Amino acid sequence: MVIGVFGIFGARLFQIQGLDASAYAAKAIQAGTAKNVVPAPRGEILDRNGVPLASSVDGLTLTANPRMTAANAPQIARLLVQKLGNRIDYFDTIDKLRTPKSQFVYLAHDVPAWTANKALAAVTKAGFTGVFDEKESLRTYPGGKLAANLIGYVNGVNKGVSGIEAQYNKALTGLDGSSTYEVSPTHQRIPMADSTVTKMVPGSNVTTTIDRDLQWYADQRLADAVKSSSSDWGLAITMDVKTCQIVQMSQAPTFDADKGTGMTNENTVSRAVQNVYEPGSVLKTVTMASLADQGKIAADSKIVVPSGIDVDGFHIGDYWEHGTIHLTAAGVIAKSSNLGTIVAASQMSSKTMYGYLRKFGFGQQTGVNLPGESQGILTNGAKWSKANHDTIAFGQGISVTAMQMMRADGAIANGGKICNPSVVSGVTSPSGKKTPVNTTPAHRIVSKQAAAAVTRMMEAVTAPDGTAPAAAIKGYRVAGKTGTAWRVDPATGRYIHGQNTVSFMGFAPADKPRFLTYIVLDKPYSNAGGGSTAGPVFHDIMSMALERFGVAPTGSKSPKVPQVW
Amino acid sequence: MSEQLARAVTVAPAPRFSTEGAKAAGLRLVRPVRSRARKAPFVVVVLTLLSIGLVGLVVMSTVLQAQSFQAASLHRTAASLQTQQQGLQREVEQLQSPSNVARRALVYGMVPNASPAFLRLSDGKVLGTPEAAVRGNNITRVSQ
Numbered sequence: 249m250v251i252g253v254f255g256i257f258g259a260r261l262f263q264i265q266g267l268d269a270s271a272y273a274a275k276a277i278q279a280g281t282a283k284n285v286v287p288a289p290r291g292e293i294l295d296r297n298g299v300p301l302a303s304s305v306d307g308l309t310l311t312a313n314p315r316m317t318a319a320n321a322p323q324i325a326r327l328l329v330q331k332l333g334n335r336i337d338y339f340d341t342i343d344k345l346r347t348p349k350s351q352f353v354y355l356a357h358d359v360p361a362w363t364a365n366k367a368l369a370a371v372t373k374a375g376f377t378g379v380f381d382e383k384e385s386l387r388t389y390p391g392g393k394l395a396a397n398l399i400g401y402v403n404g405v406n407k408g409v410s411g412i413e414a415q416y417n418k419a420l421t422g423l424d425g426s427s428t429y430e431v432s433p434t435h436q437r438i439p440m441a442d443s444t445v446t447k448m449v450p451g452s453n454v455t456t457t458i459d460r461d462l463q464w465y466a467d468q469r470l471a472d473a474v475k476s477s478s479s480d481w482g483l484a485i486t487m488d489v490k491t492c493q494i495v496q497m498s499q500a501p502t503f504d505a506d507k508g509t510g511m512t513n514e515n516t517v518s519r520a521v522q523n524v525y526e527p528g529s530v531l532k533t534v535t536m537a538s539l540a541d542q543g544k545i546a547a548d549s550k551i552v553v554p555s556g557i558d559v560d561g562f563h564i565g566d567y568w569e570h571g572t573i574h575l576t577a578a579g580v581i582a583k584s585s586n587l588g589t590i591v592a593a594s595q596m597s598s599k600t601m602y603g604y605l606r607k608f609g610f611g612q613q614t615g616v617n618l619p620g621e622s623q624g625i626l627t628n629g630a631k632w633s634k635a636n637h638d639t640i641a642f643g644q645g646i647s648v649t650a651m652q653m654m655r656a657d658g659a660i661a662n663g664g665k666i667c668n669p670s671v672v673s674g675v676t677s678p679s680g681k682k683t684p685v686n687t688t689p690a691h692r693i694v695s696k697q698a699a700a701a702v703t704r705m706m707e708a709v710t711a712p713d714g715t716a717p718a719a720a721i722k723g724y725r726v727a728g729k730t731g732t733a734w735r736v737d738p739a740t741g742r743y744i745h746g747q748n749t750v751s752f753m754g755f756a757p758a759d760k761p762r763f764l765t766y767i768v769l770d771k772p773y774s775n776a777g778g779g780s781t782a783g784p785v786f787h788d789i790m791s792m793a794l795e796r797f798g799v800a801p802t803g804s805k806s807p808k809v810p811q812v813w
Numbered sequence: 814m815s816e817q818l819a820r821a822v823t824v825a826p827a828p829r830f831s832t833e834g835a836k837a838a839g840l841r842l843v844r845p846v847r848s849r850a851r852k853a854p855f856v857v858v859v860l861t862l863l864s865i866g867l868v869g870l871v872v873m874s875t876v877l878q879a880q881s882f883q884a885a886s887l888h889r890t891a892a893s894l895q896t897q898q899q900g901l902q903r904e905v906e907q908l909q910s911p912s913n914v915a916r917r918a919l920v921y922g923m924v925p926n927a928s929p930a931f932l933r934l935s936d937g938k939v940l941g942t943p944e945a946a947v948r949g950n951n952i953t954r955v956s957q
Contacts, residue, residue, distance in 0.1 A: 391911075461911045472953075
């Protein structure tokens, strides 16, 4: 009998050790091993002084088991709303906590760990069960709406979908680590047991060229202007003309990726690079620079401006009624005469004008390295009609992005040398190694004299008798140009009467340019003009830029250039 | 001598022992051989070593286990402190944010200055045209 009993034991032992050994071993490993994924934090996006504009923190997703929570749903929901604020809706949460025939519901995603932990602690303290959490890495934007369209945002799996978040997604994304180790049945780690660790590599930090404080001021000033002028949208961009670094890029209305508010297509599109519009009179600066480079015009060149021009069945006039008048080139720019510009531009062929527009970067991307950048619309000069030649000279019949316009006028401010605007200065790896972003050196497109001549013309714009005295900054010499362009109906391709895109482009100090600021307001109230509506916004943002960067006025006086003859 | 002994054994199969006889046969009593090494210390040493090893193993295992609990608890504390640090950091960032500073400044009646002017320290010269900032002609609210 004893032999029989031992025989049974032996047979079972043989079965376990000999036949099913690997299956049992696998089962044991599964039960006794814990795998811990260490999520790599996404790199930060910093301003030019190292202040975080986007950073990553621990986040939690709150879940619940309705079978456990249904009975106390209103009490649990009240506690959660108290701690989580407007992240969840009281009545929705009650419904979720009472979901019939379910053992799992999501209550709130993307809650910062410190907030979620407070909510969980409150629920536990009140004696309720059934609310759980799941770990996640959460992207936060401490500035809220600050530079939102430039920074962009991430989707649910922490992948950048717009702005710098998308363009530098690869650098920002780290490599998740993991650790596998043996645990006791109570999930206590067994010391000295086998363990494998794959090291986590955090994402790199991206340093932008943005100045946070100036950015905030411009955001606020622009939002006020868009509101007070009832515009559809507005843009304000400031660039350091020496380095072509964008120090501020605002858009209104915009969105808040931190709170998740205003996330509509109209708000999240980056209008500075993705929106094309007709620039209007601001483009006259480029026309004049092209002529000056050929030696065909100077600030005091005399132009006979007719009362109107009929071309290809269109009648073109100026925004004010006049007979034949005698303006200098500076006068044409100061008073923003379409007719004067047409007369001046008639000195160059369509081919030459098209060549200069290409040199100034129109019809091409600016190289600012942001996603979805448009090339604008510039038809080949060989196909231009006489009307095309005339209207393009004053900025109608050509579509541009604001960034293209910045790049082009940046060349005038930079003494005739053009460079590609940039918004990122470098990428810093987790080890602290900084890799600067490659920039292409500035190259000459028009002569220094041509740029100086156009600058003289543009200084007349902010003079008391110019179109934008509101843009003048006391003590400084300011060069600028207003724009009031007809809006095109995207559906029909025709101009809409009474709807404009108003703008102001300017740089200061005019005799030693440092900053170029461009303001665009789309579809403001009907009689708004570039000088009166965009001019004051330019004044305030440019003043703040000069003050923040310590750019003192040079003390020189603007040369007096006659506007009439 | 061994030949004699052998003979004696074979010649007299059951002799009566007598000292004289033995002496006559050339035999004498020798002392029993005594081992030089004693057993007791060896056993003690082995047992001591075994005990130390066993106790050491138990102590080490206990300590390690205790430390593992401690490590787990410290990990939890570290995670909680990290969360707290992130929360506080966030609070600081919000307090330092330009919108918050501007909001507070406006409450105190401060207004942004849109007339930049500088004082050159080397000769005390004022660069630019300083003008008093006026309430209402710049930003008046914080919405961003």
